[in-house]
Amino acid sequence: MSRQAGVDAPERLAEHVWRVALPCRTLPPFDHVNTYLIVSDGVAAVVDPGSSDPASLDLLGERLDALEVRLVKAVLLTHTHPDHVAGLAGVLAAYDRPSLYVHAAEAGRLQDVPAPILLDDDRVLTVGGALVRALHTPGHSPGHLSFLVDAGRDGGNDGGGTALVGDLIAGKGSTWVGYPEGDVAAYLASLTRLRSLRPERLGPGHGAPVAAADAKLAQAAEHRLERERAVLAALADGVERLDALRGRIYPELPEASHELAERSLLAHLLKLMHEMKVVHLGEDPSGPYALRR
Ligand SMILES: [Zn+2]
Missing domain, CATH: 3.60.15.10 (Ribonuclease Z/Hydroxyacylglutathione hydrolase-like)
Known part of the structure; x- marks a missing residue:
């Protein structure tokens, strides 16, 4: 506006x-x-x-x-x-x-x-x-x-x-x-x-x-779906940690916004995990994540 x-x-x-x-x-x-x-x-x-x-x-x-x-x-x-x-x-x-x-x-x-x-x-x-x-x-x-x-x-x-x-x-x-x-x-x-x-x-x-x-x-x-496709593409390329996903999907982001961006990506990952498209390896929310094969 x-x-x-x-x-x-x-x-x-x-x-x-x-x-x-x-x-x-x-x-x-x-x-x-x-x-x-x-x-x-x-x-x-x-x-x-x-x-x-x-x-x-x-x-x-x-x-x-x-x-x-x-x-x-x-x-x-x-x-x-x-x-x-x-x-x-x-x-x-x-x-x-x-x-x-x-x-x-x-x-x-x-x-x-x-x-x-x-x-x-x-x-x-x-x-x-x-x-x-x-x-x-x-x-x-x-x-x-x-x-x-x-x-x-x-x-x-x-x-x-x-x-x-x-x-x-x-x-x-x-x-x-x-x-x-x-x-x-x-x-x-x-x-x-x-x-x-x-x-x-x-x-x-x-x-x-x-x-x-x-x-x-x-x-x-x-x-939102475009963002989801970007997450899937990054995982397919072997990007597996939350901060690395953020760096790839939001390359220009100022540091002050990193946490919000990562929490937004985490929400996408959770949806994809519920849909059995993504797996979370271990317990650490920062990753690693991978495509489910
Ligand atoms: Zn609000």
């Missing part, structure tokens, strides 16, 4: 969906988290209040005022990584006790907040006249949810609507799926599921909104 776009202006994605980009510390290349406002008839839900900076909370308040919100009814979390929940306590305190919604597999990481309402796949919530369908989309994290807004009367089986996808998709580049929380097979299945619902646009947790939703979801899956 363009530098700091959206920090200065709210952005309307759809009739009931607005993006507010809040500066925060997160994984490169991003410097912000997208907090989404689902607003209808003066009622709002806040999705992923990810910045605890008082200026960010003020900005959210300004946006809610500008949209003539009189009731913040709910806070919805795609997942509970710090860059998606840092502003949670601030938002809960600033408004009249909105209900907090999160998937059970993510709730344990929340601290100092009232007991959340646990969401699972296919729960439908209303925000004013807007319909919000929760979809369990694990892969980046185990209890990751996406929120499909206004996808039609039955909640989305006919296509359309806006999918707020957290870290399932990044507005630019690819999202991180790494050991131990990441699960590449689950990630691919989540992409397939969301594609089958044919949302019209995507609101990612970081970066610009995506208009060509299907192409972006397909590209995210292809990127």
Whole structure:
């Protein structure tokens, strides 16, 4: 996305969906988290209040005022990584006790907040006249949810609507799926599921909104499969240790990112081991690994 776009202006994605980009510390290349406002008839839900900076909370308040919100009814979390929940306590305190919604597999990481309402796949919530369908989309994290807004009367089986996808998709580049929380097979299945619902646009947790939703979801899956092919090719060439795989697959990477890259490769190796395509020789996570012959 363009530098700091959206920090200065709210952005309307759809009739009931607005993006507010809040500066925060997160994984490169991003410097912000997208907090989404689902607003209808003066009622709002806040999705992923990810910045605890008082200026960010003020900005959210300004946006809610500008949209003539009189009731913040709910806070919805795609997942509970710090860059998606840092502003949670601030938002809960600033408004009249909105209900907090999160998937059970993510709730344990929340601290100092009232007991959340646990969401699972296919729960439908209303925000004013807007319909919000929760979809369990694990892969980046185990209890990751996406929120499909206004996808039609039955909640989305006919296509359309806006999918707020957290870290399932990044507005630019690819999202991180790494050991131990990441699960590449689950990630691919989540992409397939969301594609089958044919949302019209995507609101990612970081970066610009995506208009060509299907192409972006397909590209995210292809990127992951391409990475998997690179891992298999390296193993076929006799590269057997995690750091050597990283050096071959990400040759230009600065040292500060080595660990994240290796955890991402480890997630690929685990998928391939489950599929009986790769064997792990011994106990050391750093290798050696080999193709199963
Ligand atoms: Zn995350």
